[in-house]
Amino acid sequence: MEQFSIVGKDVPRNDAVAKARGAAVYTDDMTLPGMLFGKILRSPVPHARIINIDTSKAKALPGVKSVITGKDIPKVKYGNWRLFADTQDEYALAMDKVRFIGDEVAAVAAVDKETAQEAVELIDVEYEELEGLYDVDATTKEGAPAIHDYCPGNVSVNRKIEYGDVEKGFGESDYIREDTFEVHAVSHAYLEPCSALAQLDLDGRITLWTSTQVPYIVQCLLASTLGMRENDVRVVKPFVGGGFGGKMELRTWEFCAAFMSKQTGRPVKFTLSREEEFLTGRRRHPMTLHSKVGFKKDGTLVAKDLRIVLDGGAYNAMGPTATFLCGNFGAMLYRYPNYRFHGQHAYTNKPPASAMRGFGAPQSLYASEIQMNMAAEALGIDPVEMRLKNAQVSGDKIPDVATISSCGFKESIEAVARMSDWKRRRKELKPGQGIGIGCYSFISGGVFNWFNTQYPFSAAEVRAFSDGTVHLLSMASDIGQGCDTAMKQMLAEELGLQMKDIRITTADTATTPQADLGAWGSRVTLMVGNAVLDAARKIKEQLFGALSARLNANVVYEMECKNGMVQPKGRPKKAIPFGDVVAMVQKSKRGEPLIAHGYYTPRDKGLVTPAFGFGAQIALVEVDRETGKVEVEQMWTAHDCGTVINPKGVEGQLAGSIQMGLGYALSEQFVMQDGKTLNTNFLDYKMPTAMDMPPSAVEHIDTYEPEGPLGAKECGEGLASPTAPAISDAVYHATGYRCKDLPITPEKILNSMEEGA
Amino acid sequence: MTLPKFEYFAPESLDEAQQLLLDQGVGAHLLAGGTDLLVKMNHGLLKPASVIALKHIKELEAITYDPKEGLKIGATALLADVAAHADIRKHYPAIAAGAHETANVQIRNMGTVAGNLCNAAPSADNAPTLLAMDAEVEIKSATGERRLPLDQFFKGPGQNALASGEILTAIHVPAPGSGEGVSYQHISARGKVDISAVCVGVMVHMAENGCDDVRIFLGAVAPVPMRAAKAEALVRGKQLTEETIEAAGIAAMEESQPITDVRSSADYRKKMVAVLTRRALAEARDRALKR
Numbered sequence A: 001m002e003q004f005s006i007v008g009k010d011v012p013r014n015d016a017v018a019k020a021r022g023a024a025v026y027t028d029d030m031t032l033p034g035m036l037f038g039k040i041l042r043s044p045v046p047h048a049r050i051i052n053i054d055t056s057k058a059k060a061l062p063g064v065k066s067v068i069t070g071k072d073i074p075k076v077k078y079g080n081w082r083l084f085a086d087t088q089d090e091y092a093l094a095m096d097k098v099r100f101i102g103d104e105v106a107a108v109a110a111v112d113k114e115t116a117q118e119a120v121e122l123i124d125v126e127y128e129e130l131e132g133l134y135d136v137d138a139t140t141k142e143g144a145p146a147i148h149d150y151c152p153g154n155v156s157v158n159r160k161i162e163y164g165d166v167e168k169g170f171g172e173s174d175y176i177r178e179d180t181f182e183v184h185a186v187s188h189a190y191l192e193p194c195s196a197l198a199q200l201d202l203d204g205r206i207t208l209w210t211s212t213q214v215p216y217i218v219q220c221l222l223a224s225t226l227g228m229r230e231n232d233v234r235v236v237k238p239f240v241g242g243g244f245g246g247k248m249e250l251r252t253w254e255f256c257a258a259f260m261s262k263q264t265g266r267p268v269k270f271t272l273s274r275e276e277e278f279l280t281g282r283r284r285h286p287m288t289l290h291s292k293v294g295f296k297k298d299g300t301l302v303a304k305d306l307r308i309v310l311d312g313g314a315y316n317a318m319g320p321t322a323t324f325l326c327g328n329f330g331a332m333l334y335r336y337p338n339y340r341f342h343g344q345h346a347y348t349n350k351p352p353a354s355a356m357r358g359f360g361a362p363q364s365l366y367a368s369e370i371q372m373n374m375a376a377e378a379l380g381i382d383p384v385e386m387r388l389k390n391a392q393v394s395g396d397k398i399p400d401v402a403t404i405s406s407c408g409f410k411e412s413i414e415a416v417a418r419m420s421d422w423k424r425r426r427k428e429l430k431p432g433q434g435i436g437i438g439c440y441s442f443i444s445g446g447v448f449n450w451f452n453t454q455y456p457f458s459a460a461e462v463r464a465f466s467d468g469t470v471h472l473l474s475m476a477s478d479i480g481q482g483c484d485t486a487m488k489q490m491l492a493e494e495l496g497l498q499m500k501d502i503r504i505t506t507a508d509t510a511t512t513p514q515a516d517l518g519a520w521g522s523r524v525t526l527m528v529g530n531a532v533l534d535a536a537r538k539i540k541e542q543l544f545g546a547l548s549a550r551l552n553a554n555v556v557y558e559m560e561c562k563n564g565m566v567q568p569k570g571r572p573k574k575a576i577p578f579g580d581v582v583a584m585v586q587k588s589k590r591g592e593p594l595i596a597h598g599y600y601t602p603r604d605k606g607l608v609t610p611a612f613g614f615g616a617q618i619a620l621v622e623v624d625r626e627t628g629k630v631e632v633e634q635m636w637t638a639h640d641c642g643t644v645i646n647p648k649g650v651e652g653q654l655a656g657s658i659q660m661g662l663g664y665a666l667s668e669q670f671v672m673q674d675g676k677t678l679n680t681n682f683l684d685y686k687m688p689t690a691m692d693m694p695p696s697a698v699e700h701i702d703t704y705e706p707e708g709p710l711g712a713k714e715c716g717e718g719l720a721s722p723t724a725p726a727i728s729d730a731v732y733h734a735t736g737y738r739c740k741d742l743p744i745t746p747e748k749i750l751n752s753m754e755e756g757a
Numbered sequence B: 001m002t003l004p005k006f007e008y009f010a011p012e013s014l015d016e017a018q019q020l021l022l023d024q025g026v027g028a029h030l031l032a033g034g035t036d037l038l039v040k041m042n043h044g045l046l047k048p049a050s051v052i053a054l055k056h057i058k059e060l061e062a063i064t065y066d067p068k069e070g071l072k073i074g075a076t077a078l079l080a081d082v083a084a085h086a087d088i089r090k091h092y093p094a095i096a097a098g099a100h101e102t103a104n105v106q107i108r109n110m111g112t113v114a115g116n117l118c119n120a121a122p123s124a125d126n127a128p129t130l131l132a133m134d135a136e137v138e139i140k141s142a143t144g145e146r147r148l149p150l151d152q153f154f155k156g157p158g159q160n161a162l163a164s165g166e167i168l169t170a171i172h173v174p175a176p177g178s179g180e181g182v183s184y185q186h187i188s189a190r191g192k193v194d195i196s197a198v199c200v201g202v203m204v205h206m207a208e209n210g211c212d213d214v215r216i217f218l219g220a221v222a223p224v225p226m227r228a229a230k231a232e233a234l235v236r237g238k239q240l241t242e243e244t245i246e247a248a249g250i251a252a253m254e255e256s257q258p259i260t261d262v263r264s265s266a267d268y269r270k271k272m273v274a275v276l277t278r279r280a281l282a283e284a285r286d287r288a289l290k291r
């Protein structure tokens, strides 16, 4: 393990004090002179043609400054998959059809919120209702009406992967099992509802402050939908209260704020209510997973055939990526010599599903982890042993997809078994108690350029000053996950500086370097980290050159930046302060500022990711066998995220993942009837609270990722996967109820126990 | 969400409050902790013309206990105060538990037991125990005062027996006799902080030859907290053996009338009535036998 001075330390977060004091400014906290308040009119019906929209009463209401419908805006479709234009299926406002309850139909901007609300209620829309279809079986059936005219059959994305000889593999298997799993939708439930504020600049350009994970993507798509050039649109990300994948597309209110500010010349702000978020917001994809797996008697995996249908809701959103990734995750964790995947993304008349922490992994790994446990039981092999036997290791190749570089998976399984005293506990539990295991692997950013960017995937700029400070600029989006702090730590480490020596400016498309694909896919640490180090190393090159010249140093001396000084390696007597060396560089170039640009785009890394994180988790539960209630008593986690940049940051990711995993496994779900979400508040949407958090122990497995910055890779999303299968397996162990359709409710447990009795 | 506009009054005496309530008429709403009222106003479900705060009226906040008179909980006594009160914890542990298991710390430091009753949610966590203990509410208005048994107070979801101009000023609970035991049991979909999907309050009185008095109330399984009369009939006059209380649980399940809603299915609620009634009877019995 390399020795670091700042990386690996619990450096306090950049934003901690501001957030604790309530001083952090979020989009909705902002007010501009003359600002108007926007409100969206949403469809009350799940599927209909729009016959007529009458906005006259709304327009006549005093205080109303703008009312727009699909007729008033450029007819430009958008969507994140720019590389495949036919996947772009959304207009900012409905043109002729609505496809789910909550679909955006019109927007109002008025002098205050009350007037905007009143005006929205004055808009008359005449609908011709069409049959609403709420599950993929109904929409993919022969003769089902098309939800989008361009897409008869309602399957918008097909993805196939195949390698080895799957049929031959099954022929050689001693034990084959086939199961169907149903997983459900859950909400991102970020604490800050979406908000966007747009202003028309004096020169006719647009500035948009918005709660987003992807300022660059919003900039590009907003420009194309407004008919402007990309750089005539400036997108700024203020403090953001979480995203989890729910804020990674251009959204209607961002477009409307910008369009209406152009139209009225006044700033326009939209902020969604929690009810709107729950009623219409993006969500995790529900899926049906058919999985057939073949094993040898000794537990060795031989073949897998995985078919998944994703319920995408009314629009593609990030569904294409989820479909692709499901296929990749289905082949992860264990060695499947023969593998076949067919993923289909289908439309339904429900709010669109999209990216959500784990991005297909929690769903596909739920199926594979539960199946692994079922097979282990049938073959009479301990589930831990079964995993160790099949675990992927460093150097393993997934044909045409990826080669695994650093991999601490086996070590994770062994560690978590040791931490939990697995072998003994499996045998010595009280009645009602159970213990179970789940594992994961996840990507450290994606390789596939579906956004079709012409820029590097990540970029950074470092400016060094003669006062010994530096300024780091990047488009990386800190949305609460802490990447600003991690980036500063890496830069401080590389330049031998302290955190206080670094100023950071991020996520403003007009001032931070082009470009960055945003905060998702656990890409920021690895990709932006590499860009930051690239810039830092270019700065160092110049500093070292200047120092060499000054010291007339023999070429045998390597240079280093350390403790605020630049010096020949290991010779502090010859050290010169960092700032003085910056001045030396500048003097030699007639004052030219010392600035370096760094960038990162993965190369030769297959189709999926430059590096994979791995880990294993064990849950101990107690089930009340009369009420069916599950109490999670303890979680143990061992994981490999490469170099740990900030231990507290990593533990925060783990705690957040366990909280989400608990909800996914046990309590969260959308209660829906005829396409309508009924539980639209935190009272009825059962997200676990701090009081529900179980005690948790963690061990970081020490690996060094060669492609990662200072050896680091992902830890933000992978951990969202193992909790549900681990709890589910523990519940089975406790009660005999094997959950194949999430969530695990007390009622399902009781019913299954009654049937068993 | 934005609050609708309303007039706000903060009277410092009960007389003043009663007069205001009379003057303001039907558009006036009383505010205790506001943890129900303001949620409704924020969501536009309630648009009061005026809001009259009770928390500045000193005489309403007291909690007093007297071995003969019993317990009096003032209208603005906080859930947190009731949960922590030494006499309540000693003599009325089920009332303390009910208050403690309502909501979370922040809400208990704002909300009141009286507000919980007046709000008249079928799931109100403080209702079943107080009903089982035969509590009465003290009601005052500018024109008079009256006392009403709590089991006549609930009229439907969100509806109580108060007439316009009336204020619930205190809750009275009789002194627990020897041989008496009380228990409160509840269950919800989320773990620790949640509205109950089913709640049960039970009081039993144990004599030589078994249980000679019993009151069983079920919450969240009918439009108002309901009395499980058939279950009571099965245990009254009997020894509380496991078989007897099991049968009582099943009787309570059969007479309950839950609905399916976003929080739970009717079927699960019914099953839980049986389990919780049995558990409550067992705990109440054990507590009674210790007295």
Ligand SMILES: Cc1cc2nc3c(=O)[nH]c(=O)nc-3n(C[C@H](O)[C@H](O)[C@H](O)COP(=O)(O)OP(=O)(O)OC[C@H]3O[C@@H](n4cnc5c(N)ncnc54)[C@H](O)[C@@H]3O)c2cc1C
Residues within 6 Å of the ligand: B029, B030, B031, B032, B033, B034, B035, B036, B037, B038, B039, B054, B075, B079, B101, B102, B103, B104, B107, B110, B111, B112, B113, B114, B115, B116, B117, B118, B119, B123, B124, B125, B126, B162, B166, B167, B168, B169, B193, B194, B195, B196
């Ligand atoms: C996050 C959260 C969690 C919650 N969890 C629970 C829970 O677990 N269990 C539960 O039962 N409830 C819960 N509640 C509901 C609420 O907190 C309780 O019902 C609380 O006891 C209400 O008391 P309050 O003093 O805040 O009432 P208020 O909101 O002030 O008043 C409630 C109603 O009673 C009327 N009122 C109040 N005092 C009087 C009076 N003296 N005379 C006449 N009318 C009066 C008001 O006009 C109003 O209509 C929760 C609420 C929130 C916001």
